[in-house]
Amino acid sequence: MQSSSPAGRAGRPRSAAADTAILAATRDALVDLGWSKLTLGDVATRAGVAKTTLYRRWAGKNELVVDAVxxxxxxxxxxxxxxxxxxxxxxxxxxxxxxxxxxxxxxxxxxxxxxxxxxxxxxxxxxxxxxxxxxxxxxxxxxxxxxxxxxxxxxxxxxxxxxxxxxxxxxxxxxxxxxxxxxxxxxxxxxxxxxxxxxxxxSRPAESAGGWAQGGGPGGGAPW
Amino acid sequence: MQSSSPAGRAGRPRSAAADTAILAATRDALVDLGWSKLTLGDVATRAGVAKTTLYRRWAGKNELVVDAVxxxxxxxxxxxxxxxxxxxxxxxxxxxxxxxxxxxxxxxxxxxxxxxxxxxxxxxxxxxxxxxxxxxxxxxxxxxxxxxxxxxxxxxxxxxxxxxxxxxxxxxxxxxxxxxxxxxxxxxxxxxxxxxxxxxxxSRPAESAGGWAQGGGPGGGAPW
Amino acid sequence: MQSSSPAGRAGRPRSAAADTAILAATRDALVDLGWSKLTLGDVATRAGVAKTTLYRRWAGKNELVVDAVxxxxxxxxxxxxxxxxxxxxxxxxxxxxxxxxxxxxxxxxxxxxxxxxxxxxxxxxxxxxxxxxxxxxxxxxxxxxxxxxxxxxxxxxxxxxxxxxxxxxxxxxxxxxxxxxxxxxxxxxxxxxxxxxxxxxxSRPAESAGGWAQGGGPGGGAPW
Amino acid sequence: MQSSSPAGRAGRPRSAAADTAILAATRDALVDLGWSKLTLGDVATRAGVAKTTLYRRWAGKNELVVDAVxxxxxxxxxxxxxxxxxxxxxxxxxxxxxxxxxxxxxxxxxxxxxxxxxxxxxxxxxxxxxxxxxxxxxxxxxxxxxxxxxxxxxxxxxxxxxxxxxxxxxxxxxxxxxxxxxxxxxxxxxxxxxxxxxxxxxSRPAESAGGWAQGGGPGGGAPW
DNA sequence: TTTTAACCGAGACGGTACGTCCTGTCTTATT
DNA sequence: AATAAGACAGGACGTACCGTCTCGGTTAAAA
CATH class of the missing domain: 1.10.357.10 (Tetracycline Repressor, domain 2)
Structure with a gap:
């Protein structure tokens, strides 16, 4: 999801565990709350992560849910x-x-x-x-x-x-x-x-129009 | 002799026009905003109706949208x-x-x-x-x-x-x-x-498994 | 509160009992709720009277409370x-x-x-x-x-x-x-x-400034 | 060894300017509107502050007005x-x-x-x-x-x-x-x-009961 | 009597404010 | 530079009252 930062240097690197935890927390929240009641603050709490961390990686709820699902x-x-x-x-x-x-x-x-x-x-x-x-x-x-x-x-x-x-x-x-x-x-x-x-x-129909297959198909019983 | 109003009586009756206006406004708002950005306050405003009137008749956004759609x-x-x-x-x-x-x-x-x-x-x-x-x-x-x-x-x-x-x-x-x-x-x-x-x-397949119909169906050309 | 309507004629006269009931209900509501939480709808209910009856006689909460108090x-x-x-x-x-x-x-x-x-x-x-x-x-x-x-x-x-x-x-x-x-x-x-x-x-002070009365007043003990 | 932050501070500190602005805005609103028409939303707007900031610091209108006054x-x-x-x-x-x-x-x-x-x-x-x-x-x-x-x-x-x-x-x-x-x-x-x-x-009255001081006090003119 | 006009209850109405919640941003100190 | 923490501006929520307005119906004086 993010580049492996070949030359990306200074500063603390992003926690890889956070991504996993956030996506899992999102799925948990979906189960508990459904989409409309799911909030990013709650997902962050469930993931043990600050809200800022979440927003740094996903633009919003939709993007997050797409990735989680x-x-x-x-x-x-x-x-x-x-x-x-x-x-x-x-x-x-x-x-x-x-x-x-x-x-x-x-x-x-x-x-x-x-x-x-x-x-x-x-x-x-x-x-x-x-x-x-x-x-x-x-x-x-x-x-x-x-x-x-x-x-x-x-x-x-x-x-x-x-x-x-x-x-x-x-x-x-x-x-x-x-x-x-x-x-x-x-x-x-x-x-x-x-x-x-x-x-x-x-297949082709037995007749081009107006008729239907008679006799059992496999397993017996036509779908109609 | 009893009055012919068995159930509906006291108080000002509900405006029938409001229902129509609200459902139409809901569809308008769906077009403009989509579901997640649609707010009941906005629907009420578009319908020229108070928010309370809307809540008196529908339990929430979901019920309203179901009826409107x-x-x-x-x-x-x-x-x-x-x-x-x-x-x-x-x-x-x-x-x-x-x-x-x-x-x-x-x-x-x-x-x-x-x-x-x-x-x-x-x-x-x-x-x-x-x-x-x-x-x-x-x-x-x-x-x-x-x-x-x-x-x-x-x-x-x-x-x-x-x-x-x-x-x-x-x-x-x-x-x-x-x-x-x-x-x-x-x-x-x-x-x-x-x-x-x-x-x-x-229809029934030409063979129960492993083959396919050859020769033209109507209009020619199998869908595959 | 209302004129004796010498020439005021047709129509059903106002219920005198309603006034009494409303003012009493207002005082009850003041005891239970205090001024800021007192609502005219609640007063009307307590008085067994419609809200319109109340508004027909008083302009608002303030006037009602002044009369009740x-x-x-x-x-x-x-x-x-x-x-x-x-x-x-x-x-x-x-x-x-x-x-x-x-x-x-x-x-x-x-x-x-x-x-x-x-x-x-x-x-x-x-x-x-x-x-x-x-x-x-x-x-x-x-x-x-x-x-x-x-x-x-x-x-x-x-x-x-x-x-x-x-x-x-x-x-x-x-x-x-x-x-x-x-x-x-x-x-x-x-x-x-x-x-x-x-x-x-x-009284007049014992001295115009700088002193105070000595000796017992009634009941003994000056207020200071 | 513990950190030297005994009273803890994590997170953004509260704005000191907000308090001042809110109390001043409250007094302004009192002048313009009086107590009963004063709304916390209006105070927040006058103070250039969000309603949540106001509620984070005061429990309600009463507490806010007490402090402002x-x-x-x-x-x-x-x-x-x-x-x-x-x-x-x-x-x-x-x-x-x-x-x-x-x-x-x-x-x-x-x-x-x-x-x-x-x-x-x-x-x-x-x-x-x-x-x-x-x-x-x-x-x-x-x-x-x-x-x-x-x-x-x-x-x-x-x-x-x-x-x-x-x-x-x-x-x-x-x-x-x-x-x-x-x-x-x-x-x-x-x-x-x-x-x-x-x-x-x-002072003590000229007589313990029943009389009154005669003659001018200082500045002339008894209060009665 | 019959009319008539004001009253009454009920409750829907357009509004306004409430106090809470969530969003997405920011400002701290820490790692 | 990323982090946890939490304050911030903003905006929608669903509720509660306001004061007004229709309704159907009652009540008593005027006709």
Whole structure:
């Protein structure tokens, strides 16, 4: 977050422990108080740090919360579970598990809401949080293409558009389920989501319009 | 004979105009200031109303914003465009148009974030905003079943689960596209989203795993 | 308080009981709350009366308190105890007894303080409270002159000046003792006050300067 | 070994200038508005200080006004004018001059009225205002005893009682004259007051009861 | 009688001030 | 130069009263 000050010299160096303590204290405060009742003075107290120290490193509450919440997404990774469906389910479950934590719940949408009036904050969210997630979509597709589960992309622009769509659908669905519908993204739910996505992306309807597939799909029971 | 005023009686009645002015002022302030900088004192001033009048009717900023934003969704309706796909596209475009308005952008996610710490607020959001949207999913499915585009539901519980999934996917995708990815939900994007959804829900993959549909779908070009 | 309305005609007449109840409620509130925390809404509630009724009869808190406290001084009278000294002591004790009541304590000085910025209020205090007290000084002197304890006044202007001085000294001393020194105006204290006053007004020093009276006064022991 | 900072000092020290500015602003506001219309927010604005700074140092309006008014009495002193009568007149005139100032008029009685419901405030008034005045009575008497104008006190308790009586009479009379009778304590008035007091304290009546001194006193003209 | 006008209770209204809390900056002494 | 501590200017909070204004309804004298 700060430069390693190669030639930065005189004076007492910044405490590295302070950063860690402040971000952890921020997450604690988010759990206890939620975003709107979280105050920087309280975070400083929880971290055992003076308010000035906090302001020296972050411009304000939004930036601090973005960094504190962004750290949670560091643990996201794409394990190889053998098939595209399994890979997707795995990573969606990871994402859902993070979103289920109260510090993420409280903080994430709040800073997104703030970002509608603050382009710099929007960019910070993009780099700290969103890109870490979106990368998994691209890696997952590439791995599926390597496996032969998906065809290679003929058109780069179209490929990017599709990746964006998938990302918005997956992340949006999980966020909406967790925060708005306020229900857990269970294994069953994730399985259904994955199924609809994969079928939607890899299939063609039995008839171009007006009909529907008859007969059981895998696991029995169509989603409708 | 008793007076026809069973409940509402003594004292000066509340001004109906005040409610309207306050909600409009709230939306104005959301546009100008965003959620976190919006103050109830400022809203009262904009509405030409005393702060006490505002507090007499709403418990706080969250409740006020929910009602102010909720009104935006009153205009949502399900026009009959002749086919399920067209109906979906139409309603999603309406939803996207509302979300594109800055007062919705700023307010909606903020109150959702707040609701993670406030069950009463969550319930208010559900009844004021979410149910108005979800109703359209149910109506759309019923209409498609009337048309014969979709089969009737054999299992009510399963039907409800599916409706929830669709709703979270559609609403979540639009919200995520608009607020997180910060890009407009254009006609093309909505068309792609609809296509994936419908195919995902009405089709079966050509092979249960490992392959992909070859040959042209309608309009040619798979979404990947 | 209101005119007997010889020609004032139509309409429901004001409730006489309300006046009584309001003034009594005002004194109760003064006891419980003191002047600064007394609110007209609370007085109205205590009196079982609507706030509008109160405002229809008094212009504000100050006027109301002046009337409520002024009633306390209605009971002041000048009993004939046989001598000037005894008369003075008697009336001073009455005055002290009234001032000892918490509703008088709290209210009296407060409205006096307010009157420094409000000439109309000052006049109201004068007619409602001060003149009722000052009258006793004049009556007492007249009675003492009838008895032959005091000489007749040769000069009317000088007589008025002296009455004012006595009044300020007596009332001022009792008020200061009660409110500022916060001690009771006991019988002994009143006796000493009366003694100093009477001696000061009726005697001449033994020598014009530099000496003092030796030998026992009544009760023995000079006040110094 | 401990640090040499026994009373501890961490943090920015309080601004000494703020105290001065706040008390002066309080007196200004008393002049302009009177006690009841004086608001701490306005005082803070006048002093060029934030409201929090004011509340950090004073518990409320009463305490602030006591200190602001109390400072006025710092200038009271007992000049040696050669005789007891002249000393008394001098100090009473000083006291009257202070009371004639609108900031004292408005503030003094208001806080006294408040003190009837607040023991801590009463004590604060005693130490900040009353004792500064009463001290002069004691010094004046001691000086007169040194001069031989008054006899020494045989009984300490009696001496204290007498000093209290004198103080209540003098201060009470001046206050009553100034605030209740709303007339200036002129030189003539002060002279008369002093005369009554001295004669009352140092003389014996010509007859123990029922008569009055005939013939002119010094300066001619009996007070009646 | 019926009118009529002033009264009454209740309570909403536009305002103002309250005393508290938080923000982001600053001024200390210390490390 | 960074730190802990805490004072500072500023501003919003949510509450309490102010004094005014509508309401529906009552009350007694005038018509």
């Amino acid at each position: 962004g750290e949670l997404f560091d643990e996201l990774e794409l394990p190889d579970r053998g098939s595209l469906a399994a890979d997707i389910e795995g990573v969606v479950l990871q994402f859902a598990a993070i979103l289920a934590r109260p510090e993420a719940k409280s903080g994430l949408m709040a800073v997104v809401a703030e970002s509608t009036h603050d382009a710099a904050l929007r960019e910070r969210i993009r780099t700290s949080i969103v890109e870490r997630q979106k990368r998994l979509v691209l890696e997952g597709r590439a791995r599926a293409q390597d496996r032969g589960e998906l065809p290679p992309e003929p058109d780069a622009a179209e490929a990017a558009r599709t990746a964006d769509l998938i990302f918005d659908m997956v992340a949006g669905a999980v966020v909406h389920r967790t925060l708005v519908s306020a229900e857990a993204a269970s294994g069953d739910w994730v399985r259904s989501l994955t199924q609809v996505l994969l079928w939607g992306l890899t | 909720g009104e935006l969704f009153d205009e949502l309706e399900l026009p009959d465009r002749g086919s399920l796909a067209a109906d979906i596209e139409g309603v999603v475009l309406q939803f996207a148009a509302i979300l594109a308005r800055p007062e919705a952008k700023s307010g909606l996610m903020a109150v959702v974030a707040e609701s993670t710490h406030d069950a009463a607020l969550r319930e208010r959001i559900r009844t004021s905003i979410v149910e108005r949207q979800k109703r359209l999913v149910l109506e759309g499915r019923a209409r498609a079943q009337d048309r014969g585009e979709l089969p009737p539901e054999p299992d009510a519980a399963e039907a409800a689960r599916t409706a929830d999934l669709i709703f979270d996917m559609v609403a979540g995708a639009v919200v995520h596209r608009t607020l997180v990815s910060a890009e407009a939900a254009s006609g093309d994007w909505v068309r792609s989203l609809t296509q994936v959804l419908l195919w995902g829900l009405t | 002024g009633e306390l001084f209605d009971e002041l009278e000048l009993p004939d105890r046989g001598s000037l000294a005894a008369d003075i002591e008697g009336v001073v004790l009455q005055f002290a007894a009234i001032l000892a009541r918490p509703e008088a304590k709290s209210g009296l000085m407060a409205v006096v303080a307010e009157s420094t910025h409000d000439a109309a209020l000052r006049e109201r205090i004068r007619t409602s409270i001060v003149e009722r007290q000052k009258r006793l000084v004049l009556e007492g002197r007249a009675r003492a002159q009838d008895r032959g304890e005091l000489p007749p006044e040769p000069d009317a202007a000088e007589a008025a000046r002296t009455a004012d001085l006595i009044f300020d000294m007596v009332a001022g001393a009792v008020v200061h003792r009660t409110l500022v020194s916060a001690e009771a105006a006991s019988g002994d204290w009143v006796r000493s006050l009366t003694q100093v006053l009477l001696w000061g007004l009726t | 109390g400072e006025l009495f710092d200038e009271l002193e007992l000049p040696d004018r050669g005789s007891l009568a002249a000393d008394i007149e001098g100090v009473v005139l000083q006291f009257a001059a202070i009371l004639a100032r609108p900031e004292a008029k408005s503030g003094l009685m208001a806080v006294v009225a408040e003190s009837t419901h607040d023991a801590a405030l009463r004590e604060r008034i005693r130490t900040s205002i009353v004792e500064r005045q009463k001290r002069l009575v004691l010094e004046g008497r001691a000086r007169a005893q040194d001069r031989g104008e008054l006899p020494p006190e045989p009984d300490a308790a009696e001496a204290a009682r007498t000093a209290d009586l004198i103080f209540d009479m003098v201060a009470g009379a001046v206050v009553h004259r100034t605030l209740v009778s709303a007339e200036a304590a002129s030189g003539d008035w002060v002279r008369s007051l002093t005369q009554v007091l001295l004669w009352g304290l140092t």
